[in-house]
Amino acid sequence: MKWLEQAPRVDTAVQFGRPWAQGELGAAGVPGVRLADAALAHEARPLAYWPDGTVKWTAHAVVVPGGTEAAALEPVLAGAFASELAPAFGSGPATADALPTRLLASSDGGTIIVDTGAFTVTIPTGTGEAGGELSGPFTAPDGRQLGDALRLVVSAPDAQASVESADIETPGSVRTVVRIEGAVAAGGTELLRFIIRLTFFAGQATVQVTQTLLFQDAAKDRIIKGVGLRLDRSLNGDLLNRRVSIAGDTAVYTEPVQSVYSRPFSGDNPDYARQLAGQAVAETKETAEVFAVGRQNAVWSTFRVTQESEDYFRLEKQANARLLPVRMGKGHRSQGLVYAGDTTGGVAVTLRGFWQKFPAALEVDGMAGDSAAFTAWSWAESVEPMDLRHYTDECHVPSAYEGFDELRSTPEGVANTSHISFDFVDASPSNDWLWELACERQQPAQPVCDPELYYSSRAAGTTWGLPETVPAGAAVEQRLDGLVEFYTQEVEQRGWYGYWNYGDFMHSYDQYRHQWRYDLGGFAWANNELAPNMWLWQSFLRTGDARAFRLAEAMTWHSAEVDRHHFGEYSRLGSRHNVVHWGCGCKEVRISMAGLHRYYYFITGDERIGELLSEVRDAEHALDRLDPMREFYERTPERTHIRIGPDWSALVSNWFSEWERTGDTQWKDRITKGISQLEAMPHGLLSGPTLELDASGLDLHHMFTGTEGGFHMIIAFGAPQVWMEVAEALDHDGFRRMLADFGRFYALPEAEKQRLTGGALNDTHFSWPSMATGMMAYGAWYYRDEELAATAWKILLENASGGLTTPFAASLQQAQTWRSVVEHPNISTNWASQWGLNAMLCLELIGPPGSPAGPITHVT
Incomplete structure (x- = not known):
């Protein structure tokens, strides 16, 4: 184990995934897995299984002190828990009875009761009543109220939030997750739905919130002025001993609610210095006049930090809502924390990705009264309303590569997830400690495994290897690293930030304007076109590179939520690339496929991402509703159309994800049925690209070889990575052979292509051969064909965009727009x-x- 960037800065709780080789760990042994430091509170649960029923991935929850060495988190497998104890495949996670100590949460009729040891809180299981309350008060063991009800607030005309259901999603003795679902209506129309997960850890006075908002089409009417999560806390004591602290660019800034600083005492005033440090002050005989004058100062009830862009935040405070807000100052990028409290402690609220997902705000209101309200605004109430309209009122297919001439731009079913933490603090903390907390919450310490473990287990796929160290591989490795560095810098240089945009890259570059084609339909936001998330995740797995991880993490949250319709007319489909993320008329299963996001699920064990993997498990019904080849072929009442890739390959990805995570063989059977039907067709994977699909029976029907669709489309969206892993999991040599034949065929001369297919296929069907070089390599590996291997590298190196003779950075150049930029024009x-x-x-x-690493051998 290692920390991705650094050890925790403060005492905190983490979760991470650990891969296991096939046969190494039985499901019955998971509750017995310990950590190298057995003193750490820890528990494990299975995330996925191998075909033989042994465990493929586990998730580990652990509470760690600040500065803990990563080696302490190494899972230790005792001999008693070896694979021979594995029960039948698909037995699922360990039952609550198998956990070593008491569970943090229990159900009592219509209420969930959570007791972390640091507080207790009750969560109604759902009444449907308006109000948006997600929980009851948070109560310390000594009876003190740490915080009042947690509730969702939506600033829109007549908006009312209601909770419909709540359940314990992940029971545990160290970590528990409660999932809450509900809706927000405005003026009698449902405006959005929400799924909010509250995560609790043993002994931790913290609630971590994963807030997912799912929008209805009515949201495009610009009526959402703000969305926030609010928690109240009672206040006691002297106004002079109430403080508010805000994390800015490089430190935490503190002000008292009422200051003892005054005109007569503007010189030596140690009590004022103590106030600014967050320390209590007390009037003495010597300071009575200082305090008397100070109590005539204004009392500030509201404090707010608003991140209006990725480059600007403003600080302001207000005596009360009827009066003018006073500007405190401004800054560049806030670390997204506000703390407020009195001498007995307080609450620190943090919003992760605060500046990256602007406009956001953190606010505390009511500091002059008996109770303060802490609000994390994932969309700031004080900026322009959320605007989900399309950018044009027509399609621009010929000029802007927008796909079909169908205007299907709707935000119905798109989502966005925010991560919010409420930390209850017993005593008034130092500014330095609050800064460390802010940094920890913004970039949580993430335990990860060494690349050697990810690779040797084969649990993270079979289509990547560890970096080459021989000289022949140096230029390729340098280019791979250069691409990660380029996009890391490009996100910052081009400002690819914002609530709806953060995590995405742009699609294509405009060398004339010296910027990306942000305003040209299908060339603007990439929406994971050609699987950049898969590229980034595999880059991380093989290198352990934190840059790749953070890029891929942000892209996972963006593309899994924003680029997909989670309900409505286009449910389970994603939107192809466009100026507006949901703007393209092409709604595709390739955009929503599970294979793009399962890496993050296995590395972190995140429940929301797991939910999204299952969401698309039956996406074939979406193809039945919206034929992906409707531009070219008329469907029959019984059958729609499907391309072998990226449509069927995406379905295979979805089914494989569900099979490995549940053990339910119906999902494997869907895959093997399709493979058998392809094997029976005249040319295997070359028998399309388009087929007919009976979605009810999942039957593939051959039309004729050489249909519309393009063979490069079959393998450009992650299909090779999906299929090769599936072939090994199934140990299916027939499928291996089809993959190898496809790769070998792509490299053949045109005359040979025509001869083998009776004239059905020629080079016009096979664009972008560089995208098929991985398939060619598979063919070379399978058939031990050195000549084909050389051909694959020749094609790939010729497409290296500037060659491999210089570092990637050396191929960049300066250009001038309204400012100087560094660009790669092509x-x-x-x-x-x-x-x-x-x-x-x-x-x-x-x-x-x-420089072959050795003889290319055929392994079956």
Whole structure:
């Protein structure tokens, strides 16, 4: 184990995933897995299984002191828990009875009761009544109220939030997750739905909130003025001993609610210095006049930090809502924390990605009274209303690559997830400690495994290998690293931030304007076109590179939520690339497929991402509603159309994810049925690209070889990575052979293509051969074909965009727009993603270019 960037700065709780080789760990042994430091409170649960029923991935929850060494988190497998104890495949997680100590949560009729040891809180299981209250008060063991009800607030005309259900999603003795679902109506119309997860850890006076908002079409009417999560806390004592602290760019800034600083005492005033440090002050005989004058100062009830853009935040305070807010100052990028309290302690609220997902705000109101309200605004109430309209009132298919001439831009069913923490603090903390807390919550310490473990277990796929160390691989490795560095810098240089945009890259570059084609339909936001998230995750797995992890993490949360319709007319489909993320008329299963996001699920065990994997498990019904090839073929009442890739390959990804996570063989059977039907067709994976699909029976029907669709489309969206892992999991040599034949065929001369298919296929069907080099490498590996291996590298190196003779950074150049920028004039995210994925696959299967790692052997 290692920390991705750094050890925790403060005492905190973490969760991480650990892979296991097939046969190494039985499901019955999971509750017995310990950590190297057995004193740490810890528990494990299974996330996925191998075909033989042994555990493939586990999630580990642990409470760690600040500064803990990563080696302390190493899971230790005792011999008694070896794989021979594995029960039948698909037995699922350990039962509550198997956990070593008491559970943190229990159900009592219509209420969930959570007791972390640091507080207790009750959560209604759902009444449907308006109010938006998610919980009852948070009560300390000594009876003190740490915080009042947690509730969702939506600033819109007549908005009312109601909770419909709550349940214990993940029971545990160390970590428990309660899932709450509800809706917000405005003027009698449902405006949005919400799924809010409250995560609790043993001994921790913290509630971590994963807030998912799912929007209805009515949201495009610009009536949402703010969305926030609010918690009240009672206040006691002297106004002079109430403080508010805000994390700015580099430190925490503190002000008292009422200051003892005054005109007569503007010189030596140690009590004022103590106030600014968050320390209590007390009137003495010597300071009576200082305090008397100070009590005539204004009392500030409201404090607010608003991040209006990625480069600007403002601080303000207000005596009361009827009066003018006073500007305190401004800054660049706030660390997204506000603390407020009195001498008995208080609450620190943090909003992760505060400046990256602007406009956001943190506010505390009521500091002059008996109770203060802490609000984390994931969309700030004090800025322009949320605008979900389309950017044009027509389609621009010929000029802007917008897909079909169908205007299907709707935010119905799109989502956005925010991560919010409420930390209850017993005593008035120092500014330094609050700064450490802010940094920890903004970039949580993440335990990860060494790349060698991810690789040797084979649990994270079979289509990438560890970095090459031989000289022949140096230039390729340098290019792979250069691409990660380029996009890391480009996110910052181009300002790819904002509530709806953060986590996405742009699609294609405009070398004339020296910026990305932000306003040209299908060339603007990439919406995971050609699987950049898969490229980034595999880059991290093989190198442990924190840059790749953070890029991929942000892209996972963006593309899994924003680029997909979670309900409504386009449910289970994603939107292809566009100026507006949900704007393209092409709604595709390739955008929503599980294979893009399962990496993050296994590395972190996050419940929301797991939910999204299951959400698309039956996405074939979406194809039945909206034929992906409707532009070219008329469907029959019984059958829609499906491309072998990226449609069927995306379904395979969804089914494989569900099979490995549940053990239910119905999902495996769907895959093997499709493979058998493809095997029976005249040319295997070359029998399309488009087929007919009976969605009710999941039957594939051959039309004719050479249909519309393009063979590069079959393998450009992650299909090779999905299929090769599936072939190994099934140990299906027939499927391996089809994959190998596809790769070998792509590299054949045109005359040979025509001869083998009776004239049905020629080079016009096979664009972008560099995207097929991974498949060629697979064919070379399978058939032990050195010539084909050389061909694959020749094609890939010729497509290296500037060659491999210089570092990637050396191919960049300066350009002038309204400011100076660094650019690669020929860059596209499609090229970067596919070059990276294919290069990693070639390195693993056939070794570096011109210097094979050894004989290419056929392993079955």
